[in-house]
Amino acid sequence: MRYFLLIILGFIMLASPVSFAQDFDPAEPEVGIVEHLDDTIPLHLSFLNENNEPVTLEQLFDKPVLLNFVYFDCPGLCNPLLDGVREVVEQTDLTLGEDYRVITISFDATDTPNKALVKKENFATKVGDDKGDAWTYLTTDTATILRITDALGFKYKKVGVDFLHPSAIMILSPEGKITRYLYGTYFLPFDLKMSVIEASKGISRPTVNRVLEYCFSYDPAGQSYKLQITKVVATITLIFAGLLLLVLFLKPKRKNKA
DSSP states (O other), X not given: OHHHHHHHHHHHHHHHHHHXXXXXXXXXXXXXXXXXXTOBOOTTOEEEETTSOEEEHHHHOXXXXXXXXXXXXXXXXXXXXXXXXXXXXXXXXXXXXXXXXXXXXXXXXXXXXXXXXXXXXXXXXXXXXXXXXXXXXXXXOHHHHHHHHHHHTEEOEEETTEEEOOOEEEEEOTTOBEEEXXXXXXXXXXXXXXXXXXXXXXXXXXXSHHHHHHHEEEETTTTEEEEOHHHHHHHHHHHHHHXXXXXXXXXXXXXXXX
């Protein structure tokens, strides 16, 4: 009986890593994030800021940068993302403009500096008029958009007049090195603070994204993250089954009374 239990336990232990390996398939998604930690983005790329002034990324990277991608007519994730950025900027004890800056880039080539200004007035100026210059909104042409999104592993897809896209912020060092990805639309002040401190030193840290991706799936149609209940339950069941079999296998046999 013990040998039979050992065979089952071995099967579970072998099956679980296979399942995880399949779920963590490194193939690039059509919509999502492919982390490029430690890569350096092309800082020579040119944009127009919200004041319709030409600017390169190199001019803006004088301190750690919190970078995010949106498009200004987005009906879904973009406004919650910008709200999340605004809230964490207000809540952290770091000083925007002194310790770090925020850069928001539109990945819609039809967006204009005027639209960028309107969006900035809705979000960036809420963190304080004296800090408005530290949160820059940028627009540019299609070729430049593709270069910067590819450099950061941001995968999106145009569907009709809208886009399917993920929601995340990227933390970069003053030299343009990618040091951290933070996912979702809500961010913890501690996470931002540690990310900025690490970025100032050029230290990159992996995120818990791989674990989150196992438990949550990105729904491009709804532009949201959904708990994969079946997968989570199946994993928990496998773990408990393995532990139960292990206990039964290691449990000492009772000696028969004479």
